[in-house]
Amino acid sequence: MSRRFTPSVVTANDLFEGDVVYLTPDQGWSRDLSHAQLFTDARAAEAALAQAQAQSDRLVGPYLAAARSGPNGPEPAHFREAFRARGPSNYPHGKQEAGMCRP
Amino acid sequence: MYAYSEFDRAFLRTRNTQFRAQVERRIAGNLTEEEFRPLRLMNGLYLQLHAYMLRVAIPYGTLNSAQMRQLAMIADRWDKGYGHFTTRQNIQFNWPRLNDVPDMLDALAEVGMHAIQTSGNCVRNVTADHFAGAAADEIADPRPVAELLRQWSTDHPEFQFLPRKFKIAITGSPNDRAVTRAHDIGLRTVLRNGARGFEVIVGGGLGRTPVIGKVLADFIPEADLLPYIEAILSTYNSFGRRDNKYKARIKIMVNELGLDDVRARVEARFRTLRAEWQGVDQHILNDLRRAFAPPAFRVAPTDGFDTAYQRDPGFRAFADTNLAAHWQDGYAIVTISLKAHGATPGDASSDQMRLMADLAERYGHDELRISHEQNVILPHVHKSDLPALYAALKTAQLATANIGLASDIIACPGMDYCALATARSIPVAQDIARAVAAREHDIGGLKIKISGCINACGHHHVGHIGILGLDRAGVENYQITLGGDATETAALGERAGPGFAYDQIVPAIERVLDAYLDLRRGPSEDFLATFRRLGAQPFKDALYLPEVSAHAV
Known part of the structure; x- marks a missing residue:
């Protein structure tokens, strides 16, 4: 029996800035997790990941990160992804600086 | 302090030019990330959670004021105005952009610094007692040998692809402030019949398999040290495991082969190697000793210190907590805490870096140290200057009197x-x-x-x-x-x-x-x-x- 697929977003780091980015429904890349496309189907997610892996001229290390649906879009399912989506907790740097994350 | 020779400068220029071209090729799409990753890691460039991170080597934790000021400049110009000092006496910049890193490396080279071998399966930055050359309990300043090890291990063709990373720590004092027993090789200066040598500890390390290092040799004469260490590295390179990265450190090799077996292999290798060493290392070591000669200490009354100590409770707490005994009468070793209560341990803003550089230049014979405990040390301060130094540190949240206490984390x-x-x-x-x-x-x-x-x-x-x-x-x-x-x-x-x-x-x-x-x-x-x-x-x-x-x- 195959494992149940966990809803996921496609995420990577931007080649130039290193910042965390997410694949959006219009095939673009956003720095805001809430703009990401949430995949609930394993095949669609794998296909999107494969496309991301082909974009090595702008991305580093794409992978599928577990997420769940929230009122404002996808939310992280694990605390590591929550830190990636928000930035460090000791300074308001990264996405917090850019005003990109909600409290 | 050691000043870079033309050889060092030419080497860095070449490496930085190579890396600039590698970054350009990565951005142009001519290198994949798989091809680029080992190249950037060889130059200290990691990709972390939110951004790239550039890890810069501070050899045996020693800096001068010009180098500290340059780190501040780099933090302001290409990062977010601060740096993070690490348990390996290095500094890390947490927010560089890939395109800027070649310029950052060029700026480092201007002051004789680099990020080479701060990653990868090679000999990493050699760490040392942060009180080296100043501590009252010291037998000998370990930094000339640490610098010799740096020169020998930098770009060493045989040891760029070891089974795993390799960390060497050295101390010149019987009181070990360099954690020598938790390194791949720990060196403790010892005297035997008046001759200087080293106790060589091997196979210590923390990580997922913590091990306290074992004494491989209780006395290696100074003249034999480099060939002996080369024999250890060579043995490890041949017999260390490469099948499992979690079992690849030398501590696992020592545990699996046994200390006596490792000693026999190292000694056999040493006998072959020793003859190849014709004494060039000892000539270099003699030159290095001159480079690390003590500064021109001054003789002056310390009444001002005594008065401030009596009158100012804040200064008294600072003096009682943050000073250590210097071998020179009238001098003290000052540890500047990067652990103000609630601050990020090891972080210093560019303003703080510049202030510490200014104070080192003015009161500290132009020397600074980074400790593995993530603080900054001014190793040579005359006691009469301490009240003024303390007053200046207070203006930048650098006067917390907590060294060695519960918040010095x-x-x-x-x-x-x-x-x-x-x-x-x-x-x-x-x-x-x-x-x-x-x-x-x-x-x-x-x-x-x-x-x-x-x-x-x-x-x-x-x-x-x-x-x-x-x-x-x-x-x-x-x-x-x-x-x-x-x-x-x-x-x-x-x-x-x-x-x-x-x-x-x-x-x-x-x-x-x-x-x-x-x-x-x-x-x-x-x-x-x-x-x-x-x-x-x-x-x-x-x-x-x-x-x-x-x-x-």
């Missing part, structure tokens, strides 16, 4: 930055520091060390109180170890029991401290001595009281 970057981390370290350190601030002088000497994963960059195994952050079923969880020791009486801490949730770890640490204050014979019996007298049980009882055990998981 080592913490790795943890999950706020590091891609390997399994939990946060920094906010735990910040919260503990705030919680203990009011009573830390009463608690006395205490080493709390926090790591955000089992790789143990925060040295938690050798903390009197160690904290290890883990991911337990998708939640941050913190294990406590007790009784570790990083000094010449090195010991690994003992795990206390089940871990604590993020919001329970600070109260748990406070219970351990409450127990210590109840149990000690008096203020002269520090935490570690009390632990050694009583064992772990009373502290475990304090941690896992029935009424709060529901919080432990």
